Amino acid sequence: MNKSIEDGFRKMHGQLPEVMDSFAGLHESVIRDGAVSARTKRLMLVAVSVALRCEPCIRNHVQAAAESGVSREEIIEAVGIAILMAGGPAAAYGSLFVLQILDEMGI
Template identity: 35%
Template sequence: MKAFSEMSRAAHGGTALDGKTKELIALAISVAVRCQPCIAYHTEGAIKAGATREEIAETLAMAVYMGAGPSVMYAAQALEAHDQLAAGE
């Protein structure tokens, strides 16, 4: 876990991409690889970084495009996660 934590810090480091963009990329990958806990985690991260529902929706469209049909179902879960998290603000 320590090594994974260090890798996470390294991935979030750098300045070429802002934090919101990195979270949106992570969310797209989460949908494409069908990782439910990852979807929830990175949806929340994207919201905290300032991503709008529209930005998340466009990100999910790219994930579906790259992940094919099964990603459609996971993209729906990511939008549901956004709506639930945003309602709790």
């Protein structure tokens, strides 16, 4: 997880421990391999993050996808799905943030 998100979640956990514990448990349950692989779920999280225009989510999910072996090309195609579903705003966020993060990671 991205350090700034980790720090924010840690601070929020101090204020809302039950909520944040539940959220963490939900995340762990959802991301596990099931009928849909964890790898595919990571790509879905990238697409949804871009469609929702959540910059911290984009950073976190692009990094997690890349670290789990998802290629730059696959991540870019996930952005294409977001653009299809969310239009111009997703194109802007995908262009600005996803490419920047992948370039920072050297992928």
